[in-house]
Amino acid sequence: MRDSSPVPPRAAQLSRRAALGLAAAVPLAAASPASAATPVIGGERLARAGVQVRGASGLPKRLTARSWLIADHESGEVLASYHAHTHLAPASTLKMLFADTVLKNFGRTERHRVTDADLADIPSGSSMVGVKPGITYTVEQLWLGVFLRSGNDAVHVLSHMNGGVARTVAQMQAKAQDLQALDTHVVSPDGFDHKGQVSSAYDLTLFARHGLADADFRAYCHTKTANFPAGGKKTFQIQNTDRLLTGAWGVPTYDGLIGVKNGYTSNAGNTFTGAATRGGRTLLVTVMHPKSGGSGVYEETAALLDWGFKEGAKAQSVGALVDPLSEGGAPAAPTRKAAKAAAGAPATAAGGGSSSWGLAGGAGAVVALLAGGAYAWRRRRRVVGDEAPEQQRGRHQG
Numbered sequence: 001m002r003d004s005s006p007v008p009p010r011a012a013q014l015s016r017r018a019a020l021g022l023a024a025a026v027p028l029a030a031a032s033p034a035s036a037a038t039p040v041i042g043g044e045r046l047a048r049a050g051v052q053v054r055g056a057s058g059l060p061k062r063l064t065a066r067s068w069l070i071a072d073h074e075s076g077e078v079l080a081s082y083h084a085h086t087h088l089a090p091a092s093t094l095k096m097l098f099a100d101t102v103l104k105n106f107g108r109t110e111r112h113r114v115t116d117a118d119l120a121d122i123p124s125g126s127s128m129v130g131v132k133p134g135i136t137y138t139v140e141q142l143w144l145g146v147f148l149r150s151g152n153d154a155v156h157v158l159s160h161m162n163g164g165v166a167r168t169v170a171q172m173q174a175k176a177q178d179l180q181a182l183d184t185h186v187v188s189p190d191g192f193d194h195k196g197q198v199s200s201a202y203d204l205t206l207f208a209r210h211g212l213a214d215a216d217f218r219a220y221c222h223t224k225t226a227n228f229p230a231g232g233k234k235t236f237q238i239q240n241t242d243r244l245l246t247g248a249w250g251v252p253t254y255d256g257l258i259g260v261k262n263g264y265t266s267n268a269g270n271t272f273t274g275a276a277t278r279g280g281r282t283l284l285v286t287v288m289h290p291k292s293g294g295s296g297v298y299e300e301t302a303a304l305l306d307w308g309f310k311e312g313a314k315a316q317s318v319g320a321l322v323d324p325l326s327e328g329g330a331p332a333a334p335t336r337k338a339a340k341a342a343a344g345a346p347a348t349a350a351g352g353g354s355s356s357w358g359l360a361g362g363a364g365a366v367v368a369l370l371a372g373g374a375y376a377w378r379r380r381r382r383v384v385g386d387e388a389p390e391q392q393r394g395r396h397q398g
Contacts, residue, residue, distance in 0.1 A: 091263030221259025
C-alpha cells in the first residue's frame with residue numbers, strides 16, 4: 001500500500017441526505033426541497049471537530065487519520081471519534097455497501113457465464129481478481145473475488161446480474177438512505193474514484209455493522225485464501241488483502257479479527273474498516289486517510305482496537321450507530337440549532353451533495369426500492385488492487 005497525500009484534517013461536516021442521481025436513475029417519488037435543518041445522525045457530538053471521548057483516557061497519540069471512529073458492535077455506542085461525519089472518498093470500503101445491497105439477491109450456488117458485456121464498463125486500471133468472459137462462476141466465487149481481492153471485475157459481473165450498474169447504484173443509494181448513512185453519495189458500485197463519490201467514517205461503520213449480521217458477509221470477509229476459477233478445471237489461489245487478517249507485508253495479525261474491508265485510491269488514500277472480538281465483545285473501527293502510507297492504516301486501526309478493548313469499558317458514549325429505518329430505526333430529528341437556523345429560511349433545490357428527498361418521502365421510496373429490487377432481480381483510471389506490490393507506488397485502485 002502506498003503513501004497517501006498528507007492533507008490536514010477538515011472540519012467535520014453535518015450529515016446530508018446524499019442521494020443525488022437516484023430519482024433520475026429509478027423514478028420513485030417526486031423530488032421535494034431539502035430542508036436546511038439537516039439532522040446529525042448518531043448524536044450532535046459526532047458533528048463536532050476534534051476528538052470526541054468521555055470517561056476514558058489513553059487514546060493513541062500518533063493517529064494521523066483525517067477521520068476515525070470506534071464503536072461497540074452490539075450496542076452501537078460510539079466510544080470515541082474524530083470528524084466522524086466528514087465527507088471523504090471511501091475507495092473500496094464502499095464495497096461493503098455493495099454487499100449489503102446485493103448479497104441476498106442471489107444464492108451462493110447460482111451460476112453465471114460471464115460475457116464481454118459484463119466486463120465492458122469497468123474503469124480502466126481497476127483492481128481485478130481475474131474474471132474472464134466465457135467462464136462460468138458461482139455466486140460464491142464472485143463474492144470471494146469481491147471480498148478477498150477487491151475485484152472490480154467481480155463487482156461489475158454481479159451488478160449486471162442484478163440488472164445493471166445504474167440500477168445497482170440506485171439500489172445502493174437507497175440502501176444507504178435506509179441505513180441512515182446520509183453522508184454517502186454513490187456514483188459507482190466498486191468504490192473507484194469518481195467526482196462526488198463520498199462517504200464518512202460513521203457511514204462505513206454502519207455498513208460494516210449491518211453486513212456482519214449476515215452469515216455470508218461475515219464468512220467472506222473472514223476468508224484468508226480461496227481457489228478461483230481459471231478456466232476448465234484449473235484454478236489459482238487468491239489471498240485476502242486485509243493485512244491485519246493475513247499478516248502480509250510484515251503486519252502482525254490482529255488477535256480476534258473478523259474482517260472487514262480495506263481500500264486505496266490516490267484520491268482517497270488508505271481507508272479501512274475492521275472488526276474484532278475479544279472477551280465476548282466485538283468492536284468496529286474505521287480509519288480514513290491517514291498521513292502514513294504503507295501499513296499505517298492497519299497500525300492505526302490496531303491501536304484504536306487495543307484502546308477499545310482496554311479502556312472502552314470506561315468510555316461513556318459520545319454517539320450511537322443508528323438502526324435502519326426498515327428495521328424500526330427512528331429517523332433523526334434536526335438539532336435545535338439546525339432547526340432555529342432553518343426557521344423562516346426558504347427551501348432550496350437539492351445540490352452540493354444534498355438529496356432532493358424529503359425525510360418521509362425518502363424513507364418510503366427506500367422501502368419500495370429495496371423490496372422491489374430484491375424481488376425483481378433475484379434471478380480502468382489507473383488502478384492495481386487494494387494491496388498491490390509496494391513498487392507500484394502512485395497508481396490508483398478501487
